[in-house]
Amino acid sequence: MTITGLKAKLTDQTEKTEDKTLNSFKDATEASAWAKSSLADSLRAGILAGRDDSELAPKEYITRAEVAAIVERLLQKSDLI
Structure with a gap:
């Protein structure tokens, strides 16, 4: 996302927003802290x-298949395809 410039387009990159985004998933606490x-x-x-x-x-x-879908979405969202 950094290389394609998509990360810079995200708004409100605070820790509070991070928690709010992840809290909607019941298994988000299983994700590694890093x-x-x-x-x-x-x-x-x-x-x-x-x-x-x-x-x-x-x-x-x-x-x-999941990797292919993620790469395709990254390229689409970054206006590269």
Whole structure:
């Protein structure tokens, strides 16, 4: 997101916003502390959506299809495709 410039477009990058974004997922507390800020940024940018409306599954394996969808959304949101 930094390389594509998408991170700079996000508004209100405070810790309070990070907590609010993550608290809507019941398993957000399972995410590693070092990843929470980037996870919240990705959610706010619309790159990540979670496994469903209430779970992020931060400790689960990610599939190739999920990676492909994330990369596609990153490029689309960054106006690169």
